Amino acid sequence: MVWLFLSVVLIVVVYLAVQFPAFRKAIWVCLAGLFVLVAVGVGWLYYVKIQEDKRAELSRRLINPDEIVFTDTVLGQSIGGLWRVKGNVTNRSSHELSGFTLKIVVRDCPVPGESFCTTIGEDEVSTYLSVPPSQTRAFEEQVTLRDMPESTKWGWTYIVQEVRGTLK
Structure with missing residues (x-):
């Protein structure tokens, strides 16, 4: 059922993008914003993982x-x-x-x-x-x-x- 809903939404978005150039421009702006948001999220997760790995390594070296x-x-x-x-x-x-x-x-x-x-x-x-x-x-x-x-x-x-x- 979800796939049917997403298919209808995709068809409507494509129709509006073809009919209205301003809508097409708004889609590109939204996609660029989404890309930046995903890139920042991936960068943050990478930073957190590096900090966690450093903390775990320090934890293993504190006591012989x-x-x-x-x-x-x-x-x-x-x-x-x-x-x-x-x-x-x-x-x-x-x-x-x-x-x-x-x-x-x-x-x-x-x-x-x-x-x-x-x-x-x-x-x-x-x-x-x-x-x-x-x-x-x-x-x-x-x-x-x-x-x-x-x-x-x-x-x-x-x-x-x-x-x-x-x-x-």
């Missing part, structure tokens, strides 16, 4: 991964076979911690003490929390570990992929 300490970190299954990682994070930097990303790696090590371990699952987990300088907060996030085979003796590790901070 070795300035945060994880304690009591455990990985376990919760209800319904879902996995959760939880623990405490201490911020030892001079900036507020706003979040971090951990890479969780689950391995099957059938023979303890040997280096033959097979990775059977991995996932990246991002959490957003506010930890002021020299303070500790608890965190808990869901981990997606799908299609993991049965393991003989599993173990897990985590790697800090990204640390985000905020200026106060």
